Amino acid sequence: MSVINILLVEDEDSLANFVSEELSFEGYQVIHARDGAEALDLYKKNQSELTLIILDWMLPVYDGITVARRIRKTSQIPIIMMTARNQVTDKITGLDTGADDYITKPFDIEELLARIRVILRRAEQLALLTQQPVIYQYKDLTLDTTKHLVERFGEPIPLTQKEFELILELIRRPEEVLTRDDLLNAVWGYDYFGQTNTVDVYIRSLRNKVDYLPENRLIQTVRGVGYVLRSAHD
Incomplete structure (x- = not known):
């Protein structure tokens, strides 16, 4: 070890x-x-x-x-x-x-x-994920696992590790509502001791970077449930 x-x-x-x-x-x-x-x-x-x-x-x-x-x-x-x-x-x-x-x-x-x-x-x-090249795309949002790169409208978005993992979970399952527990388990693990409002804090930070144009927001809140990657215009 x-x-x-x-x-x-x-x-x-x-x-x-x-x-x-x-x-x-x-x-x-x-x-x-x-x-x-x-x-x-x-x-x-x-x-x-x-x-x-x-x-x-x-x-x-x-x-x-x-x-x-x-x-x-x-x-x-x-x-x-x-x-x-x-x-x-x-x-x-x-x-x-x-x-x-x-x-x-x-x-x-x-x-x-x-x-x-x-x-x-x-x-x-x-580290294992980056060895398997996968490019996810939803609308004008792109995520490249190998390059550890997220782009919106063709422009790179600097994200922290946890922000990257969050948007990865959302873009892997677009238009599917993920509960806060789903995201906690996926990004922080089952033995994570935090409260579900931790997800809200990270989502807010992620939105400031990804959804910087109010008219083109992709990270939607489903009140009382969780979050979903979905265009507001759909």
Whole structure:
């Protein structure tokens, strides 16, 4: 089994020590950074060996948002954002910077471990998917699994990993209504501990990028049920 190296960025030593010990107990190798500048430095030095980043939002020197944005310029490494902020707008800000998932403080360590397992499993599945060239198209929306590329009106749309997985599930089953549980199970996995409103947060972020023209929206809400990829003009 290959070694899984995790960069943990957290300035509160007591929490960092606790999380590091739990991750080590689970067999993960942990590198700890105490501020944003150290995080970027350690990331550059260990980039080829790192598998995952657990990143606190509120950090000295550079905050987590800045760190995530800089890393996303060159890498799609999975990032879990840790934050005490629980407003939807704050969560969307985190997602827009490139975070693949978020966990709100205080949290149970089992929840964090579950999210890590799901992200790693999904990364393996997507790696296999990209080896099998498939291009999905619905109306003016195109998704290329090999290139990990989504286009609307012929223009590329930069998406986070989770946003890509969400739109992949929708475009694979166009005009079929998918419940929030369907999407949670498909994108986050059965052992995901989040609530179904997590899907709503990610869909909102995805819409801001894919449905930027109100008159051409494709991601439709089916009230009380879930979401469907369907043209509003059909």
